[in-house]
Amino acid sequence: MKDNHDEQKLLHQIQQQLDEPLDAQTHADLARLRQNALRHARQQPERPRWLMPVATLATAAGIGALSVTLWINQPDLSAQQAQLIADLEILGADDELELYQEMDFLLWLEEQHEAG
Numbered sequence: 213m214k215d216n217h218d219e220q221k222l223l224h225q226i227q228q229q230l231d232e233p234l235d236a237q238t239h240a241d242l243a244r245l246r247q248n249a250l251r252h253a254r255q256q257p258e259r260p261r262w263l264m265p266v267a268t269l270a271t272a273a274g275i276g277a278l279s280v281t282l283w284i285n286q287p288d289l290s291a292q293q294a295q296l297i298a299d300l301e302i303l304g305a306d307d308e309l310e311l312y313q314e315m316d317f318l319l320w321l322e323e324q325h326e327a328g
Contacts, residue, residue, distance in 0.1 A: 234242070
């Protein structure tokens, strides 16, 4: 509670100081600094008006060239896709699992024959 009261007191003091009028010297200093800043801003060289459209066109041309290059140099995925589809068909087929089970049985049978 005391912290809240101290904070309110501090805020009230700050508001009073900010609401007080500036003395003549401070007002004159601020006006002089403002005028110097404005004068300095006007003295900076202006960029040519043609620079922005040229930069925009150059960027668009670069993006277009990159897009065309990537489009032309696409890898041929048809063979890879065909192999992937074949693999998925094998994995999805129930018949193939039966074949592997039969192969396991035949291998076991062969091992029994060799051992006996």
